[in-house]
Amino acid sequence: MARKTIIIIRIILWLILAATIGYFAYLKIVPSGKISFSHDFNKPSFFIGKLSPAERVEISQAGAEVKGDPIYFSLRPPRRFEQASVTIKFKNTTDFPILEIGLLNDKISWSYDLKPLQNKIIDRLALAWPVVYGKNGARLIERERKYDTVEDFLSNLPASDEIALYNYSLKNNFLLNKYEAQKGKQSINYSFRGSYQFYTYLKNEDLDYVFNFTDLNINRDNDPVDIKVYSPDGLIRAEHIADDLAASSERQARIKISDLKEGIYRLSFIANDDIVTKNIESAQSQFSLINKVWLYDNNKKPLVLYTNSHMINAQTINPASLGKIKVGENILDLNETYKQLSSKVANQPAKIELAKDDIIISGDGVFSFAEAGLLDPRFKSIDKNLDINQEKINYILTNYKEPLKTEEWQIATAEFDLTKAYREDGKYQFLISIPGLKAEASSSGAIIIKEIKIDLSGTSLKQKFNKSRTFMTGD
Numbered sequence: 314m315a316r317k318t319i320i321i322i323r324i325i326l327w328l329i330l331a332a333t334i335g336y337f338a339y340l341k342i343v344p345s346g347k348i349s350f351s352h353d354f355n356k357p358s359f360f361i362g363k364l365s366p367a368e369r370v371e372i373s374q375a376g377a378e379v380k381g382d383p384i385y386f387s388l389r390p391p392r393r394f395e396q397a398s399v400t401i402k403f404k405n406t407t408d409f410p411i412l413e414i415g416l417l418n419d420k421i422s423w424s425y426d427l428k429p430l431q432n433k434i435i436d437r438l439a440l441a442w443p444v445v446y447g448k449n450g451a452r453l454i455e456r457e458r459k460y461d462t463v464e465d466f467l468s469n470l471p472a473s474d475e476i477a478l479y480n481y482s483l484k485n486n487f488l489l490n491k492y493e494a495q496k497g498k499q500s501i502n503y504s505f506r507g508s509y510q511f512y513t514y515l516k517n518e519d520l521d522y523v524f525n526f527t528d529l530n531i532n533r534d535n536d537p538v539d540i541k542v543y544s545p546d547g548l549i550r551a552e553h554i555a556d557d558l559a560a561s562s563e564r565q566a567r568i569k570i571s572d573l574k575e576g577i578y579r580l581s582f583i584a585n586d587d588i589v590t591k592n593i594e595s596a597q598s599q600f601s602l603i604n605k606v607w608l609y610d611n612n613k614k615p616l617v618l619y620t621n622s623h624m625i626n627a628q629t630i631n632p633a634s635l636g637k638i639k640v641g642e643n644i645l646d647l648n649e650t651y652k653q654l655s656s657k658v659a660n661q662p663a664k665i666e667l668a669k670d671d672i673i674i675s676g677d678g679v680f681s682f683a684e685a686g687l688l689d690p691r692f693k694s695i696d697k698n699l700d701i702n703q704e705k706i707n708y709i710l711t712n713y714k715e716p717l718k719t720e721e722w723q724i725a726t727a728e729f730d731l732t733k734a735y736r737e738d739g740k741y742q743f744l745i746s747i748p749g750l751k752a753e754a755s756s757s758g759a760i761i762i763k764e765i766k767i768d769l770s771g772t773s774l775k776q777k778f779n780k781s782r783t784f785m786t787g788d
Contacts, residue, residue: 346773348391351766361765362387362740369752376403376763381752383744386765390739393731394771399743400726401430401765406758409747410434410697416729417742421539422508422583425744426734428727429480429713434695436715451481454709463710471708479695479711484545487577487690494518494598501593501600503682504609506671509590510581512679512688514599520570520578521596528562529587539583540568545576545690577690579603601679601688608670616667619684622676623661623698628653631671639666647672655749657698662687697749722763731769 352361354377364370369381388397397416405412410433415425438454445453447463460466470476473485494517513520520542528536535556542550554566568580582590589609593600608616625640627647638645640656641663647654658676662684665674674680677698679689693699695709716723734741747760 344773346394347768347770348394349766349768350388351764353764354762360389360391361767362389364745364762376761379745379747379750379760379762382748382750383746385742385744388741388743388767390741390769392771394769395730395732396770397729397731397741398726398768398770399729399765400724400768401745402722402724402763403430403761404722404763405431405433405747405760407747407750407756407760408758409750409756409760411746411748412725412760413746413748414727415744415746416731417735417744418733419583420735420737421537421585422581426729427746428729430725430727430745431716431723432479432695432711432713434697434701435479435709435711435713438701438709439715442709450712450714452711452713454711456707466708466710473692475705475707477693477695477699477701477704477706477709479709480713481710483692483710485690485692487545488575489514489516489599489688492516495596498594498596499598501595501682503612504592504670505582505590506607506609507586507588508581508583509606510579510603512577512579512599512601512603512690513595513597514577514688515573515597516575518596520568520573522568522580523594524566524568524582524590525592525594526564526566526584526588526590528556528564529589530562531587534585534587536585536587538564538566538588539581540566541581541583542568542570543579543581544573549573577688599686599688601681601686603679604677605673605675606680607673608667610671612670614668616670618665618667618674618680618682619662619687620658620665620676620678620680621661621687621689622663622678622680623658623700624655624676625658625663625665626653626655626673626675628673628675629671634669634671636668638668638672639664641665731771 350358350360352358354372357363364377364384364386366384369379369384371378371380399414401414403412412431413427413429415427418424418426435454439452442454442456443458445455445460445462447453451463453460453463453466492514524540526538537556538554540552540554541548550568550570552566552568554564627638627645628651629635629647630650632650635647635650638647641658641660643656645654645656661678677694677696679687681687693704693706695711699706716725731741745762750756750760
Protein backbone atom coordinates (compact mmCIF):
# COMPACT_ATOMS: atom_id res chain seq x y z
CA MET A 314 0.00 0.00 0.00
CA ALA A 315 2.83 2.35 0.92
CA ARG A 316 4.61 1.60 -2.36
CA LYS A 317 1.43 2.36 -4.32
CA THR A 318 1.06 5.67 -2.48
CA ILE A 319 4.66 6.61 -3.27
CA ILE A 320 4.08 5.83 -6.96
CA ILE A 321 0.92 7.97 -7.00
CA ILE A 322 2.76 10.86 -5.30
CA ARG A 323 5.59 10.58 -7.82
CA ILE A 324 3.13 10.60 -10.72
CA ILE A 325 1.43 13.70 -9.31
CA LEU A 326 4.77 15.47 -8.84
CA TRP A 327 5.84 14.58 -12.38
CA LEU A 328 2.52 15.85 -13.71
CA ILE A 329 2.97 19.11 -11.78
CA LEU A 330 6.50 19.45 -13.16
CA ALA A 331 5.31 18.70 -16.69
CA ALA A 332 2.47 21.21 -16.35
CA THR A 333 4.89 23.85 -15.04
CA ILE A 334 7.35 23.25 -17.87
CA GLY A 335 4.47 23.26 -20.35
CA TYR A 336 3.16 26.54 -18.93
CA PHE A 337 6.53 28.28 -19.22
CA ALA A 338 7.07 26.78 -22.67
CA TYR A 339 3.68 28.17 -23.68
CA LEU A 340 4.67 31.62 -22.35
CA LYS A 341 7.93 31.46 -24.27
CA ILE A 342 6.33 30.38 -27.53
CA VAL A 343 2.81 31.92 -27.25
CA PRO A 344 1.52 29.79 -30.19
CA SER A 345 -1.45 32.07 -30.94
CA GLY A 346 0.74 35.18 -31.13
CA LYS A 347 -1.49 36.94 -28.59
CA ILE A 348 -1.21 37.24 -24.82
CA SER A 349 -2.41 39.63 -22.09
CA PHE A 350 -0.99 40.80 -18.76
CA SER A 351 -2.51 42.99 -16.07
CA HIS A 352 -1.27 44.64 -12.88
CA ASP A 353 -3.52 46.05 -10.14
CA PHE A 354 -0.66 46.85 -7.68
CA ASN A 355 -1.96 44.49 -4.96
CA LYS A 356 0.87 42.06 -5.69
CA PRO A 357 4.05 42.18 -7.79
CA SER A 358 3.91 41.32 -11.48
CA PHE A 359 6.77 39.58 -13.29
CA PHE A 360 5.75 41.05 -16.65
CA ILE A 361 4.67 44.61 -15.70
CA GLY A 362 7.17 46.43 -13.50
CA LYS A 363 6.29 48.58 -10.51
CA LEU A 364 5.65 52.29 -10.91
CA SER A 365 8.64 54.51 -10.17
CA PRO A 366 10.23 56.65 -8.83
CA ALA A 367 8.86 55.83 -5.36
CA GLU A 368 8.60 59.48 -4.28
CA ARG A 369 6.07 60.15 -7.05
CA VAL A 370 3.80 57.18 -6.36
CA GLU A 371 1.84 56.09 -3.29
CA ILE A 372 0.41 52.56 -3.38
CA SER A 373 -2.74 51.72 -1.39
CA GLN A 374 -5.77 49.46 -1.63
CA ALA A 375 -7.39 52.08 -3.86
CA GLY A 376 -4.56 51.82 -6.40
CA ALA A 377 -1.49 53.89 -7.25
CA GLU A 378 -1.84 57.60 -6.50
CA VAL A 379 0.41 59.68 -8.76
CA LYS A 380 2.17 62.49 -6.88
CA GLY A 381 4.50 63.85 -9.56
CA ASP A 382 5.21 63.90 -13.28
CA PRO A 383 6.27 61.64 -14.91
CA ILE A 384 6.17 58.09 -13.58
CA TYR A 385 7.58 54.99 -15.28
CA PHE A 386 6.95 51.28 -15.60
CA SER A 387 8.48 48.50 -17.66
CA LEU A 388 7.09 45.63 -19.70
CA ARG A 389 8.97 42.31 -19.90
CA PRO A 390 7.20 40.15 -22.51
CA PRO A 391 8.13 36.45 -22.80
CA ARG A 392 9.18 36.97 -26.45
CA ARG A 393 9.08 39.60 -29.16
CA PHE A 394 5.73 41.03 -30.28
CA GLU A 395 4.81 43.65 -32.87
CA GLN A 396 1.96 45.53 -31.20
CA ALA A 397 0.99 46.53 -27.67
CA SER A 398 -2.44 47.75 -26.63
CA VAL A 399 -2.16 49.41 -23.21
CA THR A 400 -5.35 50.02 -21.22
CA ILE A 401 -5.27 52.21 -18.11
CA LYS A 402 -8.08 52.25 -15.55
CA PHE A 403 -7.84 55.52 -13.62
CA LYS A 404 -9.56 58.52 -12.05
CA ASN A 405 -8.46 62.15 -12.25
CA THR A 406 -10.15 64.56 -9.86
CA THR A 407 -7.41 67.21 -10.10
CA ASP A 408 -7.27 70.38 -12.18
CA PHE A 409 -4.53 68.91 -14.37
CA PRO A 410 -6.24 68.36 -17.73
CA ILE A 411 -3.77 66.14 -19.62
CA LEU A 412 -2.96 62.49 -18.98
CA GLU A 413 -0.72 60.71 -21.51
CA ILE A 414 1.21 57.48 -21.88
CA GLY A 415 4.42 57.00 -23.83
CA LEU A 416 6.74 54.25 -25.04
CA LEU A 417 10.52 54.84 -25.15
CA ASN A 418 11.75 54.86 -28.75
CA ASP A 419 15.27 56.23 -28.32
CA LYS A 420 17.31 55.96 -25.12
CA ILE A 421 20.02 58.44 -26.15
CA SER A 422 17.62 61.35 -26.69
CA TRP A 423 14.99 59.93 -24.26
CA SER A 424 12.37 60.18 -26.98
CA TYR A 425 8.93 58.77 -26.13
CA ASP A 426 6.03 58.06 -28.47
CA LEU A 427 3.26 59.82 -26.52
CA LYS A 428 -0.41 58.85 -26.81
CA PRO A 429 -3.42 60.47 -25.11
CA LEU A 430 -5.37 58.97 -22.25
CA GLN A 431 -7.34 62.05 -21.22
CA ASN A 432 -7.67 65.68 -22.30
CA LYS A 433 -10.25 67.48 -20.16
CA ILE A 434 -9.98 70.65 -22.26
CA ILE A 435 -11.19 68.86 -25.37
CA ASP A 436 -13.80 66.91 -23.39
CA ARG A 437 -15.31 70.18 -22.14
CA LEU A 438 -15.12 71.95 -25.51
CA ALA A 439 -16.78 69.01 -27.25
CA LEU A 440 -19.82 69.59 -25.03
CA ALA A 441 -19.97 73.33 -25.76
CA TRP A 442 -18.90 73.62 -29.44
CA PRO A 443 -20.28 71.86 -32.54
CA VAL A 444 -18.46 68.63 -33.39
CA VAL A 445 -18.17 67.01 -36.82
CA TYR A 446 -16.52 63.71 -37.64
CA GLY A 447 -14.20 62.26 -40.25
CA LYS A 448 -12.50 59.02 -41.12
CA ASN A 449 -10.77 56.83 -38.53
CA GLY A 450 -12.32 58.64 -35.58
CA ALA A 451 -11.06 62.15 -36.39
CA ARG A 452 -13.04 65.02 -34.87
CA LEU A 453 -13.30 68.69 -35.75
CA ILE A 454 -14.53 70.88 -32.89
CA GLU A 455 -15.65 74.28 -34.20
CA ARG A 456 -16.37 77.50 -32.35
CA GLU A 457 -19.12 78.08 -34.94
CA ARG A 458 -20.48 75.44 -37.32
CA LYS A 459 -18.94 76.04 -40.76
CA TYR A 460 -17.90 72.57 -41.94
CA ASP A 461 -19.94 69.38 -42.22
CA THR A 462 -17.07 66.87 -42.12
CA VAL A 463 -13.38 66.76 -41.31
CA GLU A 464 -12.71 66.14 -45.00
CA ASP A 465 -14.51 69.39 -45.90
CA PHE A 466 -12.28 71.21 -43.43
CA LEU A 467 -9.07 69.65 -44.77
CA SER A 468 -9.92 70.53 -48.36
CA ASN A 469 -10.50 74.21 -47.50
CA LEU A 470 -8.31 75.07 -44.49
CA PRO A 471 -8.74 78.42 -42.74
CA ALA A 472 -5.76 80.48 -41.54
CA SER A 473 -3.29 78.33 -39.60
CA ASP A 474 -3.38 80.59 -36.52
CA GLU A 475 -7.09 79.71 -36.06
CA ILE A 476 -6.30 75.98 -35.79
CA ALA A 477 -5.11 73.95 -32.81
CA LEU A 478 -4.29 70.24 -32.87
CA TYR A 479 -4.14 67.39 -30.39
CA ASN A 480 -3.00 63.90 -31.34
CA TYR A 481 -3.37 64.81 -35.00
CA SER A 482 -0.76 65.27 -37.72
CA LEU A 483 -1.48 68.06 -40.19
CA LYS A 484 1.06 69.41 -42.65
CA ASN A 485 1.45 73.18 -42.59
CA ASN A 486 2.51 74.70 -45.91
CA PHE A 487 4.74 77.18 -44.13
CA LEU A 488 6.54 79.77 -46.30
CA LEU A 489 8.42 82.92 -45.30
CA ASN A 490 7.58 86.10 -47.17
CA LYS A 491 10.48 88.08 -48.64
CA TYR A 492 13.04 85.47 -47.58
CA GLU A 493 16.38 85.58 -49.38
CA ALA A 494 19.34 83.26 -48.95
CA GLN A 495 22.29 84.88 -47.20
CA LYS A 496 25.71 85.16 -48.76
CA GLY A 497 28.56 83.40 -47.04
CA LYS A 498 28.35 81.45 -43.79
CA GLN A 499 27.36 82.24 -40.23
CA SER A 500 28.71 80.73 -37.00
CA ILE A 501 26.46 79.84 -34.10
CA ASN A 502 28.99 80.26 -31.32
CA TYR A 503 27.04 78.74 -28.48
CA SER A 504 27.73 75.37 -26.89
CA PHE A 505 24.94 72.82 -26.40
CA ARG A 506 25.11 69.63 -24.37
CA GLY A 507 23.48 66.38 -25.43
CA SER A 508 20.63 66.16 -27.94
CA TYR A 509 18.82 69.07 -29.52
CA GLN A 510 16.77 69.82 -32.64
CA PHE A 511 16.11 72.96 -34.60
CA TYR A 512 14.28 74.45 -37.57
CA THR A 513 15.96 76.09 -40.52
CA TYR A 514 14.71 77.50 -43.83
CA LEU A 515 15.83 77.12 -47.45
CA LYS A 516 15.15 78.92 -50.71
CA ASN A 517 17.38 78.54 -53.77
CA GLU A 518 20.28 77.29 -51.64
CA ASP A 519 21.93 74.11 -50.40
CA LEU A 520 21.26 72.90 -46.90
CA ASP A 521 24.73 73.08 -45.37
CA TYR A 522 25.63 72.57 -41.69
CA VAL A 523 28.95 71.76 -40.01
CA PHE A 524 28.79 70.58 -36.39
CA ASN A 525 31.96 70.86 -34.28
CA PHE A 526 31.61 68.82 -31.11
CA THR A 527 33.65 67.19 -28.39
CA ASP A 528 33.37 64.10 -26.20
CA LEU A 529 33.65 64.87 -22.48
CA ASN A 530 34.34 61.17 -21.76
CA ILE A 531 32.73 61.43 -18.35
CA ASN A 532 31.69 57.82 -18.79
CA ARG A 533 33.55 55.18 -20.79
CA ASP A 534 30.57 54.08 -22.88
CA ASN A 535 30.48 54.58 -26.63
CA ASP A 536 29.22 58.04 -27.53
CA PRO A 537 27.92 57.92 -31.11
CA VAL A 538 26.11 60.82 -32.75
CA ASP A 539 23.19 60.64 -35.15
CA ILE A 540 22.07 63.58 -37.28
CA LYS A 541 18.73 63.40 -39.05
CA VAL A 542 17.19 65.84 -41.52
CA TYR A 543 13.43 66.08 -42.01
CA SER A 544 11.43 67.87 -44.66
CA PRO A 545 7.67 68.44 -44.23
CA ASP A 546 7.25 65.06 -45.94
CA GLY A 547 9.48 63.13 -43.53
CA LEU A 548 13.06 61.92 -43.07
CA ILE A 549 15.34 62.75 -46.03
CA ARG A 550 18.85 62.12 -44.63
CA ALA A 551 20.37 60.26 -41.68
CA GLU A 552 24.06 60.24 -40.74
CA HIS A 553 25.64 58.08 -38.04
CA ILE A 554 28.99 59.12 -36.55
CA ALA A 555 30.47 56.22 -34.60
CA ASP A 556 32.60 56.79 -31.52
CA ASP A 557 36.26 56.02 -32.19
CA LEU A 558 37.77 55.54 -28.73
CA ALA A 559 41.29 55.71 -30.15
CA ALA A 560 40.72 59.03 -31.94
CA SER A 561 40.68 62.57 -30.59
CA SER A 562 37.75 63.73 -28.49
CA GLU A 563 37.32 66.64 -30.92
CA ARG A 564 35.01 65.63 -33.75
CA GLN A 565 33.19 67.14 -36.72
CA ALA A 566 30.23 66.24 -38.91
CA ARG A 567 28.89 67.92 -42.03
CA ILE A 568 25.44 67.68 -43.61
CA LYS A 569 25.09 69.08 -47.12
CA ILE A 570 22.06 68.47 -49.36
CA SER A 571 21.39 70.12 -52.72
CA ASP A 572 18.27 70.63 -54.84
CA LEU A 573 15.79 70.98 -51.99
CA LYS A 574 12.57 72.88 -52.53
CA GLU A 575 11.74 76.04 -50.61
CA GLY A 576 10.44 75.50 -47.13
CA ILE A 577 11.21 74.67 -43.55
CA TYR A 578 13.44 71.77 -42.50
CA ARG A 579 14.07 70.15 -39.13
CA LEU A 580 17.50 68.89 -38.07
CA SER A 581 17.86 66.54 -35.11
CA PHE A 582 21.24 66.13 -33.38
CA ILE A 583 20.99 62.98 -31.25
CA ALA A 584 23.70 62.37 -28.65
CA ASN A 585 24.08 61.53 -24.98
CA ASP A 586 25.18 64.01 -22.32
CA ASP A 587 28.87 63.23 -22.91
CA ILE A 588 28.69 65.13 -26.22
CA VAL A 589 28.98 68.93 -26.32
CA THR A 590 28.43 70.84 -29.55
CA LYS A 591 30.99 73.65 -29.39
CA ASN A 592 29.73 75.60 -32.39
CA ILE A 593 27.79 75.25 -35.64
CA GLU A 594 28.71 76.71 -39.02
CA SER A 595 26.00 77.11 -41.63
CA ALA A 596 25.02 78.71 -44.90
CA GLN A 597 21.50 79.16 -43.49
CA SER A 598 20.36 82.29 -41.66
CA GLN A 599 17.43 80.73 -39.76
CA PHE A 600 18.06 78.75 -36.57
CA SER A 601 15.30 78.04 -34.01
CA LEU A 602 15.83 75.44 -31.29
CA ILE A 603 12.77 73.28 -30.65
CA ASN A 604 11.30 72.84 -27.15
CA LYS A 605 14.58 72.48 -25.27
CA VAL A 606 18.19 73.64 -25.12
CA TRP A 607 20.95 72.74 -22.66
CA LEU A 608 23.34 75.70 -22.75
CA TYR A 609 26.73 74.39 -21.66
CA ASP A 610 29.77 76.14 -20.11
CA ASN A 611 31.74 79.08 -21.44
CA ASN A 612 29.04 80.77 -23.50
CA LYS A 613 29.38 84.49 -24.01
CA LYS A 614 27.59 86.71 -21.50
CA PRO A 615 25.02 88.01 -21.09
CA LEU A 616 23.07 85.04 -22.36
CA VAL A 617 19.82 86.07 -24.04
CA LEU A 618 17.17 83.84 -25.61
CA TYR A 619 13.85 84.64 -27.24
CA THR A 620 10.88 82.29 -27.23
CA ASN A 621 7.25 81.93 -28.27
CA SER A 622 6.61 79.41 -25.45
CA HIS A 623 3.66 79.84 -23.10
CA MET A 624 5.51 78.13 -20.23
CA ILE A 625 9.24 78.15 -19.48
CA ASN A 626 11.04 75.52 -17.40
CA ALA A 627 14.57 75.82 -16.03
CA GLN A 628 16.82 73.24 -14.37
CA THR A 629 20.50 72.66 -13.64
CA ILE A 630 22.69 69.88 -12.25
CA ASN A 631 25.57 72.28 -11.63
CA PRO A 632 25.66 74.12 -8.25
CA ALA A 633 27.75 76.89 -9.84
CA SER A 634 24.85 77.68 -12.21
CA LEU A 635 22.31 78.45 -9.49
CA GLY A 636 20.88 81.96 -9.59
CA LYS A 637 18.10 84.11 -10.97
CA ILE A 638 16.70 83.90 -14.51
CA LYS A 639 14.53 86.64 -15.97
CA VAL A 640 11.64 85.37 -18.10
CA GLY A 641 9.71 88.27 -19.58
CA GLU A 642 8.66 90.28 -16.54
CA ASN A 643 9.03 87.32 -14.17
CA ILE A 644 12.00 86.08 -12.15
CA LEU A 645 12.85 82.39 -11.71
CA ASP A 646 15.03 81.81 -8.65
CA LEU A 647 16.96 78.67 -9.55
CA ASN A 648 18.16 77.88 -6.02
CA GLU A 649 18.39 74.08 -6.03
CA THR A 650 20.07 71.56 -8.34
CA TYR A 651 17.98 68.93 -10.16
CA LYS A 652 14.79 70.84 -9.30
CA GLN A 653 12.75 72.14 -12.24
CA LEU A 654 11.19 75.57 -11.87
CA SER A 655 8.48 76.92 -14.18
CA SER A 656 7.12 80.30 -15.17
CA LYS A 657 4.14 81.23 -17.32
CA VAL A 658 4.79 83.65 -20.14
CA ALA A 659 2.05 86.25 -20.53
CA ASN A 660 3.13 87.74 -23.83
CA GLN A 661 4.94 86.16 -26.76
CA PRO A 662 7.62 86.52 -27.93
CA ALA A 663 9.37 86.70 -24.56
CA LYS A 664 12.96 87.51 -23.65
CA ILE A 665 14.93 85.16 -21.37
CA GLU A 666 18.02 86.56 -19.66
CA LEU A 667 20.51 84.25 -17.97
CA ALA A 668 23.49 85.37 -15.88
CA LYS A 669 25.00 81.87 -16.02
CA ASP A 670 25.04 78.92 -18.37
CA ASP A 671 25.00 75.10 -17.94
CA ILE A 672 21.21 75.38 -17.55
CA ILE A 673 18.50 73.36 -19.27
CA ILE A 674 15.77 75.63 -20.64
CA SER A 675 12.60 74.04 -22.04
CA GLY A 676 9.13 75.10 -23.15
CA ASP A 677 6.31 74.40 -25.57
CA GLY A 678 7.72 76.58 -28.34
CA VAL A 679 11.03 77.44 -30.01
CA PHE A 680 14.09 79.37 -28.83
CA SER A 681 16.33 81.71 -30.77
CA PHE A 682 19.26 84.02 -30.04
CA ALA A 683 17.52 86.83 -31.94
CA GLU A 684 13.86 87.81 -31.79
CA ALA A 685 13.67 87.95 -35.58
CA GLY A 686 14.98 84.40 -35.73
CA LEU A 687 11.96 82.74 -34.12
CA LEU A 688 10.74 80.19 -36.64
CA ASP A 689 7.93 77.81 -35.69
CA PRO A 690 5.81 76.14 -38.41
CA ARG A 691 3.79 74.02 -36.00
CA PHE A 692 0.11 74.42 -35.29
CA LYS A 693 -0.77 75.29 -31.71
CA SER A 694 -1.40 72.35 -29.39
CA ILE A 695 -4.31 71.93 -27.00
CA ASP A 696 -2.79 71.84 -23.52
CA LYS A 697 -3.08 73.63 -20.19
CA ASN A 698 -0.84 76.49 -21.36
CA LEU A 699 -2.97 77.50 -24.36
CA ASP A 700 -5.61 80.19 -23.83
CA ILE A 701 -8.08 79.34 -26.60
CA ASN A 702 -9.94 82.65 -26.46
CA GLN A 703 -6.85 84.85 -26.19
CA GLU A 704 -5.18 82.99 -29.05
CA LYS A 705 -8.42 83.20 -31.09
CA ILE A 706 -8.59 79.47 -31.78
CA ASN A 707 -11.70 78.62 -33.79
CA TYR A 708 -10.99 75.03 -34.84
CA ILE A 709 -9.63 72.02 -32.98
CA LEU A 710 -8.65 68.91 -34.91
CA THR A 711 -8.02 65.70 -33.00
CA ASN A 712 -7.93 61.90 -33.14
CA TYR A 713 -8.28 61.73 -29.37
CA LYS A 714 -11.22 59.81 -27.95
CA GLU A 715 -12.73 60.56 -24.56
CA PRO A 716 -12.12 57.78 -21.99
CA LEU A 717 -14.87 55.26 -21.31
CA LYS A 718 -16.59 56.11 -18.04
CA THR A 719 -17.82 53.68 -15.39
CA GLU A 720 -19.39 54.58 -12.05
CA GLU A 721 -16.08 55.50 -10.41
CA TRP A 722 -13.34 54.98 -12.97
CA GLN A 723 -12.34 55.95 -16.49
CA ILE A 724 -10.76 53.58 -19.00
CA ALA A 725 -8.52 54.61 -21.91
CA THR A 726 -6.47 52.58 -24.37
CA ALA A 727 -3.37 53.47 -26.40
CA GLU A 728 -1.83 51.47 -29.25
CA PHE A 729 1.96 51.16 -29.74
CA ASP A 730 4.24 49.76 -32.43
CA LEU A 731 6.82 47.68 -30.58
CA THR A 732 8.99 47.20 -33.68
CA LYS A 733 10.07 50.85 -33.42
CA ALA A 734 10.59 50.85 -29.66
CA TYR A 735 13.80 50.69 -27.62
CA ARG A 736 14.29 47.34 -25.87
CA GLU A 737 16.95 46.57 -23.28
CA ASP A 738 17.42 43.30 -21.36
CA GLY A 739 14.13 42.13 -22.83
CA LYS A 740 12.23 45.12 -21.39
CA TYR A 741 10.30 48.05 -22.86
CA GLN A 742 10.06 51.33 -20.94
CA PHE A 743 6.77 53.25 -20.59
CA LEU A 744 5.93 56.53 -18.91
CA ILE A 745 2.70 58.08 -17.69
CA SER A 746 2.72 61.86 -17.82
CA ILE A 747 0.57 64.50 -16.12
CA PRO A 748 2.19 67.77 -17.26
CA GLY A 749 2.51 70.26 -14.43
CA LEU A 750 2.01 67.82 -11.54
CA LYS A 751 4.86 68.17 -9.04
CA ALA A 752 5.53 65.92 -6.04
CA GLU A 753 6.63 68.84 -3.86
CA ALA A 754 3.53 70.95 -4.60
CA SER A 755 0.10 70.45 -3.02
CA SER A 756 -2.92 70.07 -5.28
CA SER A 757 -6.60 69.40 -4.78
CA GLY A 758 -8.02 66.08 -5.92
CA ALA A 759 -6.04 62.99 -6.87
CA ILE A 760 -4.88 60.95 -9.85
CA ILE A 761 -5.22 57.26 -9.09
CA ILE A 762 -4.31 54.41 -11.41
CA LYS A 763 -6.34 51.31 -10.58
CA GLU A 764 -5.02 48.87 -13.19
CA ILE A 765 -2.66 48.55 -16.14
CA LYS A 766 -3.59 45.93 -18.75
CA ILE A 767 -1.41 45.16 -21.77
CA ASP A 768 -2.53 43.09 -24.77
CA LEU A 769 0.34 41.93 -26.96
CA SER A 770 0.08 40.64 -30.51
CA GLY A 771 2.65 39.29 -32.92
CA THR A 772 3.48 36.42 -35.23
CA SER A 773 1.72 33.16 -34.38
CA LEU A 774 3.44 29.76 -34.41
CA LYS A 775 1.50 28.84 -37.56
CA GLN A 776 2.62 32.03 -39.31
CA LYS A 777 6.23 31.37 -38.34
CA PHE A 778 5.94 27.83 -39.69
CA ASN A 779 4.46 29.05 -42.98
CA LYS A 780 7.22 31.66 -43.36
CA SER A 781 9.89 29.03 -42.72
CA ARG A 782 8.31 26.62 -45.19
CA THR A 783 8.07 29.35 -47.84
CA PHE A 784 11.73 30.25 -47.31
CA MET A 785 12.84 26.59 -47.54
CA THR A 786 10.81 25.78 -50.63
CA GLY A 787 11.28 29.13 -52.37
CA ASP A 788 7.53 29.45 -53.04
